[in-house]
Amino acid sequence: MVTRAQQIGVVIGLAIVTALTILRASDPQLLRLARDLTFDQYQRLVPRTFENQPVRVIDIDEASLREFGQWPWPRNRIAALVDKLSDMGASAIAFDVLFAEPDRLSPRNVVRDVTGIDPSLLGKLPDNDEIFSQSLSGRPVVLGFGLSNEGNYLPPVKAGFAYTGETPFGAPPALKAATPLQPRFEANAAGLGHISLNPGASSAVVRAVPLFLSDGKQLYPNLALEALRVAQGASTYILDAAADKPNTLTRVKIGDFVVPVTAAGELWLYVSPDTAERYISASKVLGAGDASAEIKSAIEGSIVFVGTSASGLQDVRTTPLGENVPGVSIHAQIVEQILSGRFLSRPDWADGLEILSIAVLGSLLVILTTFVNPAVALACGLLITFFALVASWIAFLYGGLLFDPLAPIVAGSITHFAATAFRFLVTDRERRDVRRAFGHYLSPSLLYRIEHTRNALRLGGDERELTVMFVDVRNFTQISEEMTPSAVVAFLNTLLDALSHHVIANDGTLDKFIGDSIMAFWNAPVDVSDHAGKAVRAALGMRETLARLNSTDAFGFGDERKVGIGIGIHTGLACVGNMGAETRFNYSAVGDAVNIAARIESACKDVNFDILVSEPTASLLPDCALLEAGALTLKGKSIRTQLFAVVGDASLARSAEFVELYAMHRRLISALRARSTNNRKLVSAAKLKAQVAATGLLQGFYSQISRRAGHFVDEPEDKAADI
CATH class of the missing domain: 1.20.58 (Methane Monooxygenase Hydroxylase; Chain G, domain 1)
Incomplete structure (x- = not known):
């Protein structure tokens, strides 16, 4: 529930x-x-493996700056670089460099700023920008442009676009304005691409690169994509847009390569560790004489990106691998990734x-x-x-x-x-309350069942059939008189702890300790199958435990005294539940069944036997070794109660010795009821049989039985004569 x-x-x-x-x-x-x-x-954990793809970075590194001077270099040197790379057979040359302003190192520009120079001489001086522009003409060179917050310049687009589905102009990041390029550079370059790697990103790590930017009317490819297009001689980008979602890209086709992209047209980077094999120093390309055969072989047929790794030029980016690399190497890795076909999505x-x-x-x-x-x-x-x-x-x-x-x-x-x-x-508060209330009195299995029973701790009681047990120490008054109070406490703790263990082990509920007595019951607060049998097994366990404690002198009494107990068990209806006040109560059982069990325990002295059960309990123990102990008038009762002595468990009941003893006992009871003069012989024979069957447990019982002949006749005890 x-x-x-x-x-x-x-x-x-x-x-x-x-x-x-x-x-x-x-x-x-x-x-x-x-x-x-x-x-x-x-x-x-698993980076993309670097493969020897036809992609290289021409690095304007520290060695190049030492040899050719600080950056920016004059454009005629850049033109020389283009010439050499083109002569070596580069399939595309992409510059991750902005050429937004005229070359201030051009001789014509230098002389113009000098006063007193004849203006007619300016036309005779070389113009580095013109040299660079001529170098671009007819070469597979891609120039880069950056994003700008000023002006409204937008570069021309060198490639065509074809779309499947709706035109996805709203998908890529917005391009409001770009850094302007000189018209002659724009005209002569084979391709133009943006160099922004993560525009608008809040993180310095470059994880996804927009392959296109959009002004709402036109798409602008990035540098790596343009380099790949130019290298293949392709003229058109083919973009697949989602049919059911406007302004959503799915993939891009560049020549022979298909690239999966995000809805915004971004490529998830799958990077490889930075390695020197990717770079070629610009100084080795521009150096005096011909470049080495190794360099020529590396450049021939390759897409080369020109950029810088020199410190102080502030072109350093962070990859998902946590490496700080030149920005130009990320452009190179984009092409490497496309060529390898290793994509993330x-x-x-x-x-x-x-x-x-x-x-x-x-x-x-x-x-x-x-x-x-x-x-x-x-x-x-x-x-x-x-x-x-x-x-x-x-x-x-x-x-x-x-x-x-x-x-x-x-x-x-x-x-x-x-x-x-x-x-x-x-x-779980209610279950914790249950555990606190019952933890010391119930077996773990019963406690678990109570914890999962709703309203387990409500005030009030239920009438149900219980098997009730009372245990009392024999001659406790005499024992306590000879001991100090602390010694009495130690004695009781040792005895009651050992005996109560059997109640818990047999799914019983410890109700209370009353001085030297124990009250326990079975079949509450939850149903317990075979509750009478478990109560008797607990009693037999107590008998064995007490014998062991006496034999090992656990109480320190020596051979002078052996501790004895009496156990009374009865099965009947009782009211069981929490009794007391709302704020303080105890779980207990009350009723006639409880009183009868207590009186049966007292009757153990009259019968001179340690474990007695009532007839209702005995009827639930068909397999136990029981002997009729007579019908006694218990205190407070007007009619007699039939009692049975618990000799042992089912294994003893099946033994040949007990079968013989049981037959002898039946004859003895018949003789007592008939007031036969032959009962004394039967008693002696029964004692002998009992010695064999129950190791002496019944010696006192049979010694007393002749004086209790009235317990076995049908008439009241006060009218029956001892035989």
Whole structure:
């Protein structure tokens, strides 16, 4: 049955799951950063392997600056670089350099600023920009342009575009203005591409590069894409747009290569570690004489990117591998990645899947935590975490797919923590109260059943059949008179602890300790099968334990005294429940069945036997070794109560010795009822049989039985004569 606390717990848990689902759907910056860091870690574990692709970086490095002077170089030197690279057979030459202003180192510009120079001489001086422009003409050179916040200049587009579906002008990042290029450079360059790697990104790490920018009417390719197009001699980009989603790109075709992209036309970078094999120093290309055969071989047929790694030129970017690399190397890696066909992609439905997983798995954890067990829910949560990580990793490793395992894991952890905390603070409070109330009096199995029973601690009682046991120490008054109070306490603690263990072990409920006595009962607060049998087994265990304690002198009495006990057991109806006040109560049983059990325990002295049960209890023990002990008038009772002595368990009852003893006992009882003069012989024979069958337990019982002949006749005891 679902409790109100559990209902509230489910509502609160599902509210938390809903809030976490909405939070993930809104995708705040913190979640995006965590997701990006997860994908970065995947790349660090398995980076893209560097392959000897026909892509190289002509690096304006420190060695080049030492040899040819500080940057910027005069444009005639850049032109010489273009000439040499072209002569070596470069398939495309892309400059990750801005040529936005006239060359201030051009001789014509230098002389113009000198006063007193005849203006007619200016036309005779070389113009480095003109030299560079002529070098571009007819060569596969791609120039770069940057984004600008000023003006309204937009470069011309050298390539054509073909679209499938709607024109996706609204998909890529916006281009409001660009850094202007000189018209002669624009005209002679084979291609123009933007050099922005992560425009508008809040992180310095370059994870996805926009392959296009848009002014709303035209698309502008990036530098790497233009270099690849020019190298292939392709004239057109073919863009696939999603048919059901406006302004959404899916892939781009450049010549022979197809590139999957994000909805905004971005390429997820799958980078390889930075390596010197990717770079060729510009000084080795521009140096005096011919370049080495190795350099020529590396450049021939390759797409080369010209950029700088020199410190102080501030063109350093961070890759997902955590490396700081020149920006030009990222352009080179874009082409390497396209040529290798190693792509990463994050499907459009990935966000939906992750949001759904938070909702479904979170709800599952709430249900498990509330109704099953927090430990089971934790195990399921750990299992879900494991599978989420494994699935995400396998998707990355074998499919290049990027699925975020972190958001569902974090959301699940928060949900489990909140649901567990609520259960501990509210839902499990009643069970903790039960455990405090019954922990010392019940077996763990019974305690578990009570914890999962609704209203277990309500004030009041229920009438049900119980088997009640009373245990009392014989001659306790005499024992205590000869001992100090502390010694009496130690004696009782040793004895009662050892005896009460058998109640707990046999699914009984310890009601109370009354001085030197124990009260216990079976079949409450929850149903106990074979409650009478378990009560008798507990009593037999107490008999064995007491014998062991006496034999080992556990009480320190030596051979002078042996401790004895009497045990009375009765089965009948009693009222059992919490009794007392609302703020302080005890779980106990009251009623006639309890009184009868207490009187049977007292009758053990009259019968001179340690374990006696009533007839209702005996009727529930068909397999035990029982002997009729007579019908006694218990204190406070008007009619006699038939009692039976518990000699042993079922194994003793099946033994040949006990079978013979039982037959002898039946004849003795018949003789007592007939008031036969032959009963004395039968008593002696019974004693002998008992010695064999029960190791002397019945010697006192049979020594007393002749004086109790009236307990075995049908008439009242006061009218029966001793025989």
